[in-house]
Amino acid sequence: MTDNELIWRIAGGSGDGIDSTSQNFAKALMWSGLNVFTHRHYPSRIRGGHTYVEVRADDEPVKSRGDGYNFLLALGDSFARNPQEEAYYGKEELKPLYENFDDLREGGVLLYDEGLLDDEDVEEIGLEEAAEENNWHVVPMDLRGIAKEHGREIMRNTAGIGATAAILDISTDEFEKLIKQNMSGDMQEANLNVLEDAYEAASELDIDHDIEVPEGSHDEEQVILSGSNAISYGAIDEGCRFISGYPMTPWTDVFTIMSQHLPEFGGISEQVEDEIAAAALALGASHAGVKAMSGSSGGGFALMSEPLGLAEMTETPIVLVEAMRAGPSTGMPTKPEQADLEHVLYTSQGDSARVVFAPANIRECYTQTRSAFRIAYEYQIPAIVIYDQKIQGELRNLPASHFDEEPNADPGSVLTEEEIQDAAHHSSGKFQRFLHEPEDGSNVSPRSVPGQKDGRFLATGNEHNPSGHISEDPENRIAQMNRRLNKLDDIRADLDENTSHQTYRGPEDADYGILVWGSQQGTVFEAVDRLNENGHSVKALGVSDMAPYPKEEVSEWLESVDEALVVEMNATAQFRGLTQKELGKYGDKMSSLLKYNGNPFEPAEIVDGFESSIDGEELAASNMKYVPAAGD
Amino acid sequence: MSAFSAINDDREIERDEFTPGIEPQATWCPGCGDFGVLKALKQAMPEVGKNPDEVALFTGIGCSGKLNSYFNSYGFHTIHGRSLPVARAAKLANPNLEVIAAGGDGDGYGIGGNHTIHTARENHDMTYIVFNNEIFGLTKGQTSPTSPKGHKSKTQPHGSAKSPIRPLSQQLNAGATYIARTAAVNPNQAKEIIAEAIEHDGFAHIDFLTQCPTWNKDAKHYVPYTDVQQSDEFDFDVSDRAEAAEMMRKTEERLYEGEVLTGRMYIEDERPSYGEEKRQIGEMPEEPLAERYFDEDAEWERTYDNLLEHHK
Numbered sequence: 001m002t003d004n005e006l007i008w009r010i011a012g013g014s015g016d017g018i019d020s021t022s023q024n025f026a027k028a029l030m031w032s033g034l035n036v037f038t039h040r041h042y043p044s045r046i047r048g049g050h051t052y053v054e055v056r057a058d059d060e061p062v063k064s065r066g067d068g069y070n071f072l073l074a075l076g077d078s079f080a081r082n083p084q085e086e087a088y089y090g091k092e093e094l095k096p097l098y099e100n101f102d103d104l105r106e107g108g109v110l111l112y113d114e115g116l117l118d119d120e121d122v123e124e125i126g127l128e129e130a131a132e133e134n135n136w137h138v139v140p141m142d143l144r145g146i147a148k149e150h151g152r153e154i155m156r157n158t159a160g161i162g163a164t165a166a167i168l169d170i171s172t173d174e175f176e177k178l179i180k181q182n183m184s185g186d187m188q189e190a191n192l193n194v195l196e197d198a199y200e201a202a203s204e205l206d207i208d209h210d211i212e213v214p215e216g217s218h219d220e221e222q223v224i225l226s227g228s229n230a231i232s233y234g235a236i237d238e239g240c241r242f243i244s245g246y247p248m249t250p251w252t253d254v255f256t257i258m259s260q261h262l263p264e265f266g267g268i269s270e271q272v273e274d275e276i277a278a279a280a281l282a283l284g285a286s287h288a289g290v291k292a293m294s295g296s297s298g299g300g301f302a303l304m305s306e307p308l309g310l311a312e313m314t315e316t317p318i319v320l321v322e323a324m325r326a327g328p329s330t331g332m333p334t335k336p337e338q339a340d341l342e343h344v345l346y347t348s349q350g351d352s353a354r355v356v357f358a359p360a361n362i363r364e365c366y367t368q369t370r371s372a373f374r375i376a377y378e379y380q381i382p383a384i385v386i387y388d389q390k391i392q393g394e395l396r397n398l399p400a401s402h403f404d405e406e407p408n409a410d411p412g413s414v415l416t417e418e419e420i421q422d423a424a425h426h427s428s429g430k431f432q433r434f435l436h437e438p439e440d441g442s443n444v445s446p447r448s449v450p451g452q453k454d455g456r457f458l459a460t461g462n463e464h465n466p467s468g469h470i471s472e473d474p475e476n477r478i479a480q481m482n483r484r485l486n487k488l489d490d491i492r493a494d495l496d497e498n499t500s501h502q503t504y505r506g507p508e509d510a511d512y513g514i515l516v517w518g519s520q521q522g523t524v525f526e527a528v529d530r531l532n533e534n535g536h537s538v539k540a541l542g543v544s545d546m547a548p549y550p551k552e553e554v555s556e557w558l559e560s561v562d563e564a565l566v567v568e569m570n571a572t573a574q575f576r577g578l579t580q581k582e583l584g585k586y587g588d589k590m591s592s593l594l595k596y597n598g599n600p601f602e603p604a605e606i607v608d609g610f611e612s613s614i615d616g617e618e619l620a621a622s623n624m625k626y627v628p629a630a631g632d
Numbered sequence: 633m634s635a636f637s638a639i640n641d642d643r644e645i646e647r648d649e650f651t652p653g654i655e656p657q658a659t660w661c662p663g664c665g666d667f668g669v670l671k672a673l674k675q676a677m678p679e680v681g682k683n684p685d686e687v688a689l690f691t692g693i694g695c696s697g698k699l700n701s702y703f704n705s706y707g708f709h710t711i712h713g714r715s716l717p718v719a720r721a722a723k724l725a726n727p728n729l730e731v732i733a734a735g736g737d738g739d740g741y742g743i744g745g746n747h748t749i750h751t752a753r754e755n756h757d758m759t760y761i762v763f764n765n766e767i768f769g770l771t772k773g774q775t776s777p778t779s780p781k782g783h784k785s786k787t788q789p790h791g792s793a794k795s796p797i798r799p800l801s802q803q804l805n806a807g808a809t810y811i812a813r814t815a816a817v818n819p820n821q822a823k824e825i826i827a828e829a830i831e832h833d834g835f836a837h838i839d840f841l842t843q844c845p846t847w848n849k850d851a852k853h854y855v856p857y858t859d860v861q862q863s864d865e866f867d868f869d870v871s872d873r874a875e876a877a878e879m880m881r882k883t884e885e886r887l888y889e890g891e892v893l894t895g896r897m898y899i900e901d902e903r904p905s906y907g908e909e910k911r912q913i914g915e916m917p918e919e920p921l922a923e924r925y926f927d928e929d930a931e932w933e934r935t936y937d938n939l940l941e942h943h944k
Binding site for chain 2 (some may be wrong): 221222223224225229236237239241242244261263264265266267268269270272273274276277278280281282283284285287288289290291292306307309310314339400401404405406407408409411414416417421426427428429430449450451452453454455456457458459460466467470482
């Protein structure tokens with residue numbers, strides 16, 4: 001826990017504007033010179049249900065959600081269906097106030113809208129006792145009243161911002177600027193009045209607390225965006241102009257962003273009947289010469305299994321996104337988990353030949369999506385970007401210059417018409433699109449595109465000979481299988497030489513290691529910093545290349561530590577299993593810290609988990625699972 | 633200049649161009665109706681003036697899926713039931729391609745039924761040929777979606793309790809703008825219908841009766857056939873939706889009574905194709921997208937200049 005940081009949580013019902021208010025709050029703090037990071041939690045419903053977003057702000061870079069929060073703005077769920085009686089899921093209207101208020105830090109501020117939440121009800125949940133015990137500053141304010149005085153009830157979130165600013169003693173300048181930027185006319189005026197009134201009303205309350213919002217400044221221009229933005233922008237900058245999809249949470253985010261922007265970039269977006277069609281369309285577009293992508297989340301991705309295999313067999317380049325959510329089956333649609341790794345690596349019949357990258361943050365979402373397109377089109381192979389609801393929903397600031405990159409629309413290993421005339425043709429007249437031994441000595445046999453003169457060939461999911469015709473000849477079979485699979489070795493060598501996707505943290509000579517993949521990297525890195533401050537000797541490795549696996553890099557790192565803890569958000573230690581399978585050893589060196597309750601790790605949980613693992617003690621927290629190394 | 637010089641290459645087309653230089657031995661049984669589709673398709677190509685390099689043929693799985701092994705064009709033998717979504721994206725990517733999809737009745741009316749409905753609904757400018765032999769042939773004679781009620785097979789030992797699907801009526805409801813039935817036993821009509829379907833600007837659906845002499849019926853079961861356009865018994869307006877619906881119903885029912893009705897069932901020329909609709913709302917570029925990737929002078933905009941402002 002950093003002493004000098006703000007973790008502001010806004011909680012209400014879905015539809016109360018929690019998400020947009022938190023985005024504005026985060027952006028205003030970024031403008032003020034701070035670094036921000038958001039953590040989003042929401043239910044799978046349109047209206048109502050407890051939704052919250054935490055905005056963590058610090059003058060230092062922030063790369064994870066924090067431990068709990070120190071300021072709660074509880075708006076209450078204005079859409080609660082059953083506000084007065086005891087409901088099946090508990091008192092719905094009050095949930096945004098009392099649900100996990102245990103996580104409010106000692107000395108924290110709890111501001112709630114007494115315009116919506118009845119004081120008698122609030123009394124019943126034991127707030128007073130809890131506040132006394134934890135030294136909380138409870139601030140009831142009639143935010144609804146202030147909102148309604150100038151405008152509509154929904155503006156109580158603006159009132160909440162105004163009151164927050166007063167209590168935390170931060171200027172409302174940036175908030176005013178945002179309101180002016182986003183709204184006009186009566187709406188703008190009403191919101192400005194609400195902001196000002198709430199600020200003044202809260203100032204008069206004179207709340208005496210210890211939270212100090214740090215002051216900071218940025219060396220260069222910052223942008224604030226989500227992992228889904230970064231994946232989409234990476235795709236567009238790498239020349240992707242075709243997307244096909246079917247809505248499914250959390251994949252819908254990328255699909256929406258792409259659909260909104262692709263037409264402006266001269267591209268095409270298709271919402272289709274199901275995910276089988278979605279993947280098949282991307283294949284068809286790619287076959288016809290366009291850089292294309294599709295994607296889904298767990299259940300929808302399952303439907304893409306067969307087209308994915310077809311892409312492997314026909315060596316048609318394609319990029320798929322898999323946005324994980326908690327499974328199995330429908331699972332918990334809006335909650336993050338990292339349990340689709342094996343699904344993505346192995347789904348579809350036969351031996352798989354695919355590339356899988358798991359970016360860990362917004363920066364990596366951009367660069368690794370670009371890598372995925374480059375590799376897919378150069379090596380004629382499907383490339384999958386796997387991420388989860390956590391990165392999808394988190395906003396973070398980073399320098400705008402990170403995106404100041406040249407576009408690359410190169411369609412990869414495709415011949416021009418002139419080149420086709422000189423290329424090998426079969427006596428049937430067909431172009432030899434699947435040569436056993438491509439002329440440049442690589443394993444990639446360049447393709448033609450329909451419409452090119454003399455380029456015709458047959459693409460088929462059957463095993464095929466060089467011109468594409470169906471063949472079950474054993475020698476041909478071996479040659480084609482080997483060439484397709486050997487591309488993975490070439491890709492590994494290419495990545496090792498050109499693009500490192502793995503990230504390191506902590507002292508090189510540390511005794512212990514923490515191994516992590518995907519979205520938990522930032523949290524693990526923060527935990528590693530704290531552990532070293534606490535006197536431990538720990539380093540971390542964040543792995544993004546799930547396939548082809550960076551065997552040498554991970555082996556070398558595992559050799560350098562005595563023991564390693566593998567941190568992941570699933571119940572069966574999938575990444576640890578993959579590492580063991582790929583490296584053929586280290587089962588006695590790796591233990592696992594797992595979490596699968598729908599909430600991502602907090603840094604303190606990893607610190608605790610690590611400390612109990614090396615002390616050989618039971619985990620204190622019941623929301624995680626520890627699995628010892630083999631032989632322990 | 634186009635990167636695809638085969639497209640709109642204005643020259644005489646010979647039907648032999650669509651026969652591979654070395655013809656693989658066909659995997660179809662002697663007397664199979666699939667030969668009739670292949671022949672009619674090859675014959676239609678000179679009429680529509682398309683050359684092998686501008687035609688992209690997408691097939692599904694089954695005996696029908698072997699079509700593009702014997703048809704010399706760009707070919708994509710996809711997976712069971714999925715030829716249509718692959719094909720229609722190729723058309724969106726490069727609208728200048730002549731896109732044809734083909735598959736069996738299991739492929740298009742069973743496993744891929746959802747795609748058949750939606751592709752028709754969207755009215756993509758392409759041709760879809762369904763080899764309808766009323767049986768699963770390649771898997772050795774199981775009951776298919778078009779097998780008649782009571783059809784006995786190894787998987788339906790007591791006879792099918794299901795009524796067959798109504799492919800023509802279904803396509804009319806789904807939104808296809810050219811719907812016809814033809815038969816392998818009627819090669820001249822088949823050629824004409826395929827040529828019309830290719831020239832039609834929208835989704836053209838051909839239910840092509842292909843006898844399966846090994847598992848189901850041989851050619852003589854589809855003779856005599858009646859061309860509804862040439863019969864005095866059926867005086868209907870092919871552009872009138874209600875009359876077409878009635879004609880289709882008769883056609884579907886009589887097939888199971890032993891009477892083979894063929895011909896154009898519905899033609900709607902007014903409705904814009906999907907590509908036109910999409911261009912109209914600004915969701916598809918005027919120039920074929922595929923061309924841009926081969927144009928050295930093409931400008932590729934980047935997100936840094938166009939989208940980042942919003943995040944500052």
